[in-house]
Amino acid sequence: MRAGRAKVRPVYHLIPETPPKAHTMSYISRFCLATEKLVRVTVLFGAILFPALIIVCVYEVVARYLFNASQIWAFDITFMLHGALFMLSGAYGLQKKVHVRIDVFSDMLPKRVQHFIYAFIYLGCFLPAIWMLGEAATLRSWSAYRTDEVELVSAWGPLIWPFYTALALGTIALLLQTLVEIIRHVVGIFVVDGPAGHDPALGV
């Protein structure tokens, strides 16, 4: 495999058109990596929220039974923390390919065909879905912020915009990561890079 790649290299030097192309590729891949790094910031928020979620729940149990003082905010904080946690980890989940897919049939297709299919579905159906969702979430959190909207589930009635903002941020991060996936798949249609069998964009 290595020998095969070594043989390819001189060919790049012989054909003058290839170096600029390789240049473009490196810009694209640098853009993708930078975006992914940015996206991972959101999951850091999630990593902070997770222990907080545990602590809040345990605190509520302790307060209720030991001090006989149920916390008025515990219920709302609990679901808000989790809602924010899962949306903020959405982009990371896509990046790390955690989602279940049935690959027994698609593996029989040539790699380039797979890349084409996924680029098409992500661009045609998934990206617009997340776009609409992100737009709605952003508008919603903005209007909640401007009108000082409070949540109506419990008697506590906290301001709702921080929660909505977390949902919106998570959705926007997911949108960016989807864009990266699309770019990777489009690149994958034209360039088969990496050693055989290894293709991060397809999760193998």
Next chain:
Amino acid sequence: MVDIPALWMFPALFVLVFLGFPVAFSMIALSFVFGFWFFGDTLGPQMFSQLHSVATNYVLTALPLFVFMGAALERSGIAEKLFIAIQLWIGKLRGGLALTSISMCGVFAACSGVVGAVETVVGMMAIPPMVKQRYKHDLISGTICAGGSLGTIIPPTVVVVVYGSIVEQSIGDLFAGVVIPGLLMTVLFLGYIIIRCYLRPEDAPAVDDGSQEDVSLGHKLSATMIAIVPAVGLVVAVLGSILAGIASPTEAAAVGALGAVLLIAAYGRMSGAVFADVLTRSIKINAMVMFAVMGGVMFSSIFLVNGGNDLIREFLATFNPSKTQLTILMLGVIFLLGFILDWVAIVLICMPIFTPLIRAAEIDPIWFGIMVCVVIQTSYLTPPVAPSIYYLRAISPPEIKLVSMFKGVIPFIICQLIVLFVVAMYPPTALWLPELIFGN
């Protein structure tokens, strides 16, 4: 019929899923395509309200906490201790290693709600000694896969949390309901191994090096105390406080998560790296399941507004199935889907559609839920898309061939179908315990 968009949603979903597009994203993508057809530009706020309903669901909050508890227990090193302790008691029986594996899976499944985690942990410990003892390869594969499948049914299981949140049933009721079928299944698995090893001792040669002959009772008891008592104690405390109504499943799971972290510390394994690893894995699994839940909620709501409601009403009016027929039909669909889809997808695609049918036919949702859990377990074992075999291949030596894996899971699938039959024919197996604990 052709002009009802809902009718096209399922074929479209299968196309996307079989093309290898992530299941959760397939459902979100199709909600957009078909939702846009119905709502046009107002789809955005509509989708946001679905997201909002998932993000504010208190029951689902239990999910990352149970996952975290399982991941933490997995890293606490308790698995090795458990394996040794159980082996001290039953390792000398014929097929002792296989019996140990199943028992171990039973206990560990109760610690960890995550499907797949149990199989990997137990398999990595149990496969090498079984291969060394020249166990038949199909027995090894079947044992590990079947043991892994117990994670779906022995509470606390994330399957039940997701089912309960969609069908709007109490998680406590469901946890209580799966206890007896779960135990019955473990017993059947053990029974199969015992009978097989009794009839054909050459399939599982006994340990003959005499190393385990002289273990004193005191040593056995102390090993058991150190290994089993903290883990089982934690699980009993978590489940007990849910069943006794002391804490909500979410709160109990949080206490369990904290307890598991303390257990890692008690075993002297806590470090920043371990904590970060547990956290990362929990976040990943939570993202996976929650996005599937969100996709499922979006997909089914778009299905229903796009004419799915009418389709269901029409179906009921035309065929007027009896309660039994309807139950068999629905479980049959889940069973068939199990050949190709995994549990998250099955529960999320089927249950939103089945829930109105269950309500209309007055089928007990707890009883039905327990049967769904059992049927989903078979999906975990049935080829071609058997997650259990997928995990097994990652941890087994190359000499164990795929054919013996396929062959090995068959007897265990039969055991599962027996449990299904018992629960179906005799509903108190599922309903007696919840009624005893919670009343009607």
